[in-house]
Amino acid sequence: MSTVEFIDFHAFYGQKAVLHNINVEFGPKSITAIIGPSGCGKTTLLRSINRTAEMERGFNSHGDIRVLGGSIKEVRNLSVLRRQVGMVYQTPVALPLSIMENVLFGPRYYGVKNRSDLDAIMEKCLRQVALWDEVKDRLKRPAAQLSGGQKQRLAIARALAVEPRVLLLDEPCSSLDPASTGLIEDLLTQLAEGLCIIIVTHNLFQARRISHETAFILDGRLIEKAPTQKLFESPDSPKTRGFVSGLFG
Amino acid sequence: MKKAITDLLLLGWFWVSGLLILVILLAIIIYLIWRGGPFISSGFILESPGGFPLGTEGGIFPAIKGTLWLILLALVISIVPGLLTAIYLSEYGRSGRLAEIINLLVQSMAGIPSIITGLFVYALGVVTLGWGISLLAGGFALAIMVFPVIVVSSRDALLAVDENYRLVANSLGVSKSYTLYRVIFPRAAAGITAGLLLALGYAAGATAPIMVTAAAVIASSSGALLEPVMALPYHLYILFNEHLSMNHAYATALVLVGLLLFINILALSLSSLQERINRH
Numbered sequence: 001m002s003t004v005e006f007i008d009f010h011a012f013y014g015q016k017a018v019l020h021n022i023n024v025e026f027g028p029k030s031i032t033a034i035i036g037p038s039g040c041g042k043t044t045l046l047r048s049i050n051r052t053a054e055m056e057r058g059f060n061s062h063g064d065i066r067v068l069g070g071s072i073k074e075v076r077n078l079s080v081l082r083r084q085v086g087m088v089y090q091t092p093v094a095l096p097l098s099i100m101e102n103v104l105f106g107p108r109y110y111g112v113k114n115r116s117d118l119d120a121i122m123e124k125c126l127r128q129v130a131l132w133d134e135v136k137d138r139l140k141r142p143a144a145q146l147s148g149g150q151k152q153r154l155a156i157a158r159a160l161a162v163e164p165r166v167l168l169l170d171e172p173c174s175s176l177d178p179a180s181t182g183l184i185e186d187l188l189t190q191l192a193e194g195l196c197i198i199i200v201t202h203n204l205f206q207a208r209r210i211s212h213e214t215a216f217i218l219d220g221r222l223i224e225k226a227p228t229q230k231l232f233e234s235p236d237s238p239k240t241r242g243f244v245s246g247l248f249g
Numbered sequence: 250m251k252k253a254i255t256d257l258l259l260l261g262w263f264w265v266s267g268l269l270i271l272v273i274l275l276a277i278i279i280y281l282i283w284r285g286g287p288f289i290s291s292g293f294i295l296e297s298p299g300g301f302p303l304g305t306e307g308g309i310f311p312a313i314k315g316t317l318w319l320i321l322l323a324l325v326i327s328i329v330p331g332l333l334t335a336i337y338l339s340e341y342g343r344s345g346r347l348a349e350i351i352n353l354l355v356q357s358m359a360g361i362p363s364i365i366t367g368l369f370v371y372a373l374g375v376v377t378l379g380w381g382i383s384l385l386a387g388g389f390a391l392a393i394m395v396f397p398v399i400v401v402s403s404r405d406a407l408l409a410v411d412e413n414y415r416l417v418a419n420s421l422g423v424s425k426s427y428t429l430y431r432v433i434f435p436r437a438a439a440g441i442t443a444g445l446l447l448a449l450g451y452a453a454g455a456t457a458p459i460m461v462t463a464a465a466v467i468a469s470s471s472g473a474l475l476e477p478v479m480a481l482p483y484h485l486y487i488l489f490n491e492h493l494s495m496n497h498a499y500a501t502a503l504v505l506v507g508l509l510l511f512i513n514i515l516a517l518s519l520s521s522l523q524e525r526i527n528r529h
């Protein structure tokens with residue numbers, strides 16, 4: 001069963017179509033990388049899933065996306081959908097709160113009150129992103145004091161704290177150094193044991209390293225989605241070949 | 250070469266203008282200190298006006314109290330609608346149709362001459378609703394006058410908060426009101442408070458709207474809503490206009506300017522604090 005499924009999905013900004021007839025499925029417990037040139041619609045595709053794309057002026061869509069079997073267009077309460085679908089952005093964002101309150105931002109809103117429950121969630125999530133040992137002595141300090149890489153892991157912890165089933169990441173490592181990137185790649189690989197992860201990346205090496213499957217998008221069209229090794233080594237489409245061959249020269 | 254000369258000329262002009270403003274400001278303050286300073290005493294601050302004609306002796310205590318009551322009441326009346334409007338504009342309406350209309354209305358409100366506001370409140374409150382010349386009517390007129398100031402400054406303080414916080418909170422499914430309460434508002438608090446203080450200063454110095462709604466030549470300024478009050482700018486106006494006591498007029502002006510400077514410096518330090526917060 002697929003966790004996220006696009007069905008004849010089209011997206012527009014005003015009159016301009018940015019996604020054409022997307023039909024694609026993303027399975028549970030796997031990492032799918034989305035690659036494609038700048039402006040091809042990768043971010044729009046991700047943000048369509050949790051319906052944050054519609055915050056942009058002029059956005060509209062037709063077709064459907066199903067998350068865990070339910071149509072996103074039929075959800076009455078967007079909170080329900082956005083709880084199921086966590087998202088991490090390109091710029092690491094620390095809310096102007098303590099490290100601890102960053103992680104607990106979602107759980108507190110959703111009504112977790114018990115002190116020991118909150119502590120347990122916080123520790124679990126910070127451990128999941130391998131941040132616990134680095135911050136356990138300064139949980140009450142402002143999160144703004146963390147490094148970029150730490151902030152990005154904190155952002156992932158914050159998303160995990162509301163127990164999503166899908167995690168969307170939009171170029172999460174593009175502003176990070178190789179060491180932080182490595183840390184995040186490792187932790188995504190671990191998280192994929194329980195989550196459907198979709199990651200947009202400009203780094204084709206990264207796509208190859210961590211993803212099970214890769215989807216290639218060009219000018220708003222899904223050209224090809226295949227197991228990562230196949231897509232990079234023997235793609236069906238010459239367009240894909242052209243794009244990924246940039247990898248080697 | 251020509252460009253460099255233009256730049257140099259412009260730069261020189263900026264300096265001259267800046268200096269000119271500084272000189273004028275200093276001159277006003279120094280002049281007031283020179284003329285009014287010698288007459289300021291604890292008695293002048295803490296006593297009621299006396300003598301004949303009234304104001305030639307005694308102090309200005311009821312006028313100080315009256316001005317403080319007026320600006321406090323103006324703030325109490327305008328703060329909730331002002332902040333709610335600002336919150337609507339920055340968090341809910343954004344660039345929508347209704348927000349555009351509200352922005353236009355607020356802008357137009359800011360352009361209404363304050364004497365007109367005063368006359369409006371006179372007709373509505375003082376006469377029709379039967380408040381009479383009163384603290385309530387004056388506070389109401391000043392509230393209308395500072396409302397756009399509060400809306401614009403709070404709106405801008407809220408809009409200056411990093412958009413990414415809203416995006417992150419939104420992606421977690423967290424409601425706007427919770428985000429506002431936990432993140433956006435605390436983050437903008439210093440800037441909003443600075444705006445409120447500027448509005449207070451603006452109200453404290455305004456003469457026209459209270460002249461027709463609240464101010465009396467002599468009153469105890471007890472804080473009773475339906476009684477007239479004395480106010481610093483009006484007292485000053487009377488002293489000057491009727492040539493009662495130039496000495497006391499200058500001393501009163503000095504007190505008023507001192508109050509305004511105090512409020513504005515407080516506002517300025519808060520807004521520079523806010524700038525540091527925003528940069529962080």
Ligand SMILES: Nc1ncnc2c1ncn2[C@@H]1O[C@H](COP(=O)(O)OP(=O)(O)OP(=O)(O)O)[C@@H](O)[C@H]1O
Nearest residue numbers: 013018037038039040041042043044045056057058
């Ligand atoms: N808010 C918006 N309003 C109008 N057009 C937009 C908006 N956001 C994106 N677009 C357009 O939609 C297309 C797809 O944008 P999108 O951000 O999804 O691309 P992307 O693949 O994520 O690019 P990048 O790799 O540079 O991040 C682009 O042509 C872009 O100009």
Ligand SMILES: [Mg+2]
Nearest residue numbers: 042043044170
């Ligand atoms: Mg993008």
